[in-house]
Amino acid sequence: MPSPPQGSPxxxxxxxxxxxxxxxxxxxxxxxxxxxxxxxxxxxAFLVWYFAYVLLSTYAExxxxxxxxxxxxxxxxxxxxxxxxxxxxxxxxxxxxNRALDPIAEKLRDExxxxx
Amino acid sequence: xxFGNPLFNIAIFLAFVVVTLAVVIRVSKQNVTxxxxxxxxxxxxxxxxxxxxAGDYLSAAxxxxxxxxxxxxxxxxxxxxxxxxxxxxxxxxxxAEPLRNTAKYTMADVLxxxxxxxxxxxxxxxSTLAVTFFYLLAQMAGAGALVSLLIGxxxxxxxxxxIAVVGVVMIAYVLxxxxxxxxxxxxxxxxxxxxxxxxxxxxxxxLNGFNLSEVLGRAVAEHPDGSTILEPMHQYGTSGAxxxxxxxxxxxxxxxxxxxxxxxxxxxxxxxxxxxxxxVVWAIGLIGxxxxxxxxxxxxxxxxxxxxxxxxxxxxxxxxxxxxxxxLGGTVLMGIIxxxxxxxxxxxxxxxxxxASASFAHDIYNGVLKNGAAEPGKEVAVARRTAVVIGAVSxxxxxxxxxxxxxxxxSLAFAIAASANLPSILYSLxxxxxxxxxxxxxxxxxxxxxxxxxxxxxVVSGAETAMIxxxxxxxxxxxxxxxxxxxxxxxxxxxxxxxxxxHDELKQAEMEVRSMTGAGAEKxxxxx
Numbered sequence: 001m002p003s004p005p006q007g008s009p010x011x012x013x014x015x016x017x018x019x020x021x022x023x024x025x026x027x028x029x030x031x032x033x034x035x036x037x038x039x040x041x042x043x044x045a046f047l048v049w050y051f052a053y054v055l056l057s058t059y060a061e062x063x064x065x066x067x068x069x070x071x072x073x074x075x076x077x078x079x080x081x082x083x084x085x086x087x088x089x090x091x092x093x094x095x096x097x098n099r100a101l102d103p104i105a106e107k108l109r110d111e112x113x114x115x116x
Numbered sequence: 117x118x119f120g121n122p123l124f125n126i127a128i129f130l131a132f133v134v135v136t137l138a139v140v141i142r143v144s145k146q147n148v149t150x151x152x153x154x155x156x157x158x159x160x161x162x163x164x165x166x167x168x169x170a171g172d173y174l175s176a177a178x179x180x181x182x183x184x185x186x187x188x189x190x191x192x193x194x195x196x197x198x199x200x201x202x203x204x205x206x207x208x209x210x211x212a213e214p215l216r217n218t219a220k221y222t223m224a225d226v227l228x229x230x231x232x233x234x235x236x237x238x239x240x241x242x243s244t245l246a247v248t249f250f251y252l253l254a255q256m257a258g259a260g261a262l263v264s265l266l267i268g269x270x271x272x273x274x275x276x277x278x279i280a281v282v283g284v285v286m287i288a289y290v291l292x293x294x295x296x297x298x299x300x301x302x303x304x305x306x307x308x309x310x311x312x313x314x315x316x317x318x319x320x321x322x323l324n325g326f327n328l329s330e331v332l333g334r335a336v337a338e339h340p341d342g343s344t345i346l347e348p349m350h351q352y353g354t355s356g357a358x359x360x361x362x363x364x365x366x367x368x369x370x371x372x373x374x375x376x377x378x379x380x381x382x383x384x385x386x387x388x389x390x391x392x393x394x395x396v397v398w399a400i401g402l403i404g405x406x407x408x409x410x411x412x413x414x415x416x417x418x419x420x421x422x423x424x425x426x427x428x429x430x431x432x433x434x435x436x437x438x439x440x441x442x443x444l445g446g447t448v449l450m451g452i453i454x455x456x457x458x459x460x461x462x463x464x465x466x467x468x469x470x471x472a473s474a475s476f477a478h479d480i481y482n483g484v485l486k487n488g489a490a491e492p493g494k495e496v497a498v499a500r501r502t503a504v505v506i507g508a509v510s511x512x513x514x515x516x517x518x519x520x521x522x523x524x525x526x527s528l529a530f531a532i533a534a535s536a537n538l539p540s541i542l543y544s545l546x547x548x549x550x551x552x553x554x555x556x557x558x559x560x561x562x563x564x565x566x567x568x569x570x571x572x573x574x575v576v577s578g579a580e581t582a583m584i585x586x587x588x589x590x591x592x593x594x595x596x597x598x599x600x601x602x603x604x605x606x607x608x609x610x611x612x613x614x615x616x617x618x619h620d621e622l623k624q625a626e627m628e629v630r631s632m633t634g635a636g637a638e639k640x641x642x643x644x
Contacts, residue, residue: 013636020625022633031632039209047370050202054366057195057348058359065347070329071336075191075348082198083404089205090400097393105633112635 014112022108031104038096042089049085053078121447122268128455129267133285133462136304140289140297150492153499154221154474155384156296158640162391164303166398169382171302172467173200173373173399174309174406176258176460177526182407183440184433186414187426190335190345192352193414195362197407199369204403206538207374208396214545214631216383216392220638222471223377224479227540227559230623231552234484239559241479243536244377246563247529248472249513251378252465252506254525256282256514259461265431266438266454276515282462283511289466290473290503298466299385305463308456310402316453317409319444320416331415338419345418361594365527368598372530375537378471387640416440465510473502520583524575527596528566535562535601539609545631547613548624554613562605569597 022028057064057075064075072080151157160168178200186193219225224240259282260275269278289301324330336343344350352362373379383392417426417440429435441453477499482490490498539558543550569592570576578588630636 016622016626019629019635020622022629022635023625028629028632032628035632043206043209046202046205050198050370051366053198054195054363057191058352058363061348061353070327071332071346072329073346076194076332076346079191079194079198080408082202083408086201086205086400086404090208090397093209094393094397102390108629109633109635112629112633 018112022112025108027104027108031101031108034096034100034104038093038100042093046085046089050082053082121451122266124447124451125454126267128451129458132304132308132455132459136301136459136462137285137288137292139300139304140293143300144293144297150221150478150496150499152296153294153496154470154478155381156294156299158385158387158638159296160299160385160391162386162394163398165299165382165386165391165395167306167402168299168302168385169379169395169399170310170402170406171304171306171463172378172382173403174306174460175255175464175526176262176457177254177523178406179309179313179410179460180262180431180434180437180457181523182410183414183417183437184426184435185351186411187417187421187436187440188423188433189351190339190415190418191348192350194411195348195352196365197410199366200373201400201404201407203370203373204396204400206371207379208393208400210545211374211380211541212383212392212396213389215380215541216386216389217634217637218545218627218631219384221381221384221478222475223380223537223541224475224483227544227555228483229544230620230627231544231555232618233488236552236555236559237479237483239556240537240540241475241484243532243559243563244475244479245472246567247375247377247532247537248468248475249510250525250532251376251529252468252472252510253513253517254522254529255461255465255468256510257517257520257522257525259458259465260514260518261431261434262457262461265429265435266458272519275518279514279518280511282465283507283514285462286465286469287504287507289462290470290507291500295385295470298463298470299382301463301466305456305459306402309460310406312452312456313406313409313413316441316444316449317412320412328412331412335415335418339423357593358595360599361596364531364594364596364599367602368527368531368534368596371534371538371598371602373533375533375541376529377475377533377537378467381471381474382467384638389634389637413437413440416444420444469503469506469510472506473499476502521575521581522583524570524583524595528570531570531596531598531601532563532566534598535566535605536560537562539602539605543609543613544627548628549619550609550613551616551618551620553616553618554609554611557612558605558609561608562601565604566597566601569594569600573597 066074068074068077182193182197185196215226218229223244224237227240228236256279260279263269263278289298339345352358386392386395417436420443421439426436438450438454442450477495481498482488482495536559540555572590573592573595574590575595576582577584578590
């Protein structure tokens with residue numbers, strides 16, 4: 001079954017000032033930087049690879065029809081590579097989130113919910 | 117060609133309805149609070165929710181439509197299917213976890229978090245209702261067409277009866293089961309669909325020595341267009357406008373999935389952001405596997421059924437998958453595939469209905485009309501009544517639309533989600549300066565431009581396949597508006613924000629910290 005709920009419901013929520021203090025803290029700065037330096041380049045990368053596939057298929061039919069492997073041509077392989085790319089980025093993100101993001105996020109959450 | 121046994125198909129389908137209704141009644145014994153109705157107590161695990169997301173997302177149009185498109189057009193069918201999967205990276209990397217951390221029940225909760233509540237909630241609910249309505253209409257109209265193929269009911273009256281039955285069963289799921297029951301319907305359906313598709317795919321690959329190239333070779337040998345089906349632009353390459361129309365569709369798909377309200381609402385059914393992340397991982401795995409299978413099934417249908425035969429079947433290319441099942445495993449497999457396709461419609465429409473009714477009750481009734489002070493019990497009562505109204509409207513709409521060419525409605529729903537919802541979601545999560553005016557301009561601008569462009573496009577008038585044939589008031593040449601409306605939604609969000617001085621620093625801090633850490637997020641309400 002799912003992980004148990006964290007924090008107890010009768011604990012008061014953090015105040016706006018506490019949130020602002022955390023937002024300006026060094027830990028939060030690290031969390032944001034670590035998240036953005038992963039998510040933004042990855043988003044750009046998959047959009048570039050996907051739209052390269054779409055635009056080459058649409059406007060470079062000859063190139064995409066180049067035979068590569070048996071009946072599989074360049075375009076079909078590039079299509080299948082989109083699946084592999086999606087699975088790969090998913091795996092990389094999980095790894096990054098588990099190692100780099102979750103520990104800081106949990107620490108900050110405990111501080112906020114604990115001291116309230 | 118005669119294939120399958122309608123009575124057998126109906127029997128399997130009825131068995132699905134009976135089993136799912138029994139499950140829905142069983143799991144919904146303690147559905148009392150607003151939370152139980154909207155998010156099932158947030159007690160689903162990431163894996164369960166991920167399977168349910170796949171159930172919500174993989175519509176009959178994806179299954180039957182993509183197998184048919186690959187059978188007829190080869191490469192272009194695969195090209196189309198890829199967008200539906202890659203889009204999930206937007207959800208995984210940018211949307212799922214912060215959304216789970218900042219909202220309670222609906223998309224409007226996130227969008228209005230640090231804005232002026234009433235105008236932004238109204239806008240977000242309007243766009244939610246528009247997307248779900250078009251999506252729902254497409255599914256209901258498709259249900260009518262499907263039955264003539266799967267259970268041998270033909271004619272206007274027969275189709276209308278079936279659409280009404282679908283609507284009534286859908287209302288029953290939602291009223292009895294709330295989010296919890298509906299989620300179980302999605303899970304059961306997703307397991308059946310992915311298993312059936314997976315077994316058929318492995319079967320076909322085994323017949324070909326597990327060599328994909330062999331499957332393609334046989335499709336080429338049997339297809340009247342020969343090896344050109346392995347090359348792009350067989351379907352989308354008829355003119356410059358149709359090519360650009362496909363690029364526009366690709367934009368709608370890749371930016372739309374993470375803005376579909378019924379998908380977003382699924383992230384609230386799990387207890388934490390980490391479980392929301394796991395949900396997306398499961399969803400990506402299942403959805404990716406599914407579309408890889410549909411590619412194999414499509415090429416197999418091209419040689420096992422034959423393109424000429426597919427053309428003569430009722431339902432045209434949509435019957436490629438059931439006909440392939442018949443060629444592969446006879447009446448039994450055909451019956452199973454048909455019932456799964458039908459179950460798919462039921463599960464998807466139930467998910468859409470609960471999303472639309474939650475948005476109306478929570479955002480419009482409580483948030484706007486009652487200023488957020490409605491009694492929770494009253495709000496759920498409104499949500500239930502809304503579900504009945506939406507069910508009735510979609511039955512009538514589905515019957516009226518069944519005769520029309522409404523295949524464009526699904527891609528329109530994606531286009532609206534991409535132009536009206538996604539810009540606001542991303543800006544409110546990641547851009548400090550974003551404010552009420554930016555949000556309103558982006559939502560209404562994205563929604564309005566998508567609707568105006570589609571109205572004056574060849575899918576509505578001025579083409580043989582148009583919804584209103586015989587008249588021509590089209591001036592927008594593409595079949596999908598996203599290439600204009602998505603950039604416009606982002607631009608208006610920016611423009612509105614920088615021309616307004618509103619900025620709530622404390623609320624922005626709270627939203628950012630909550631979205632990244634989960635502090636103060638809504639907890640699970642049910643413990644197991």
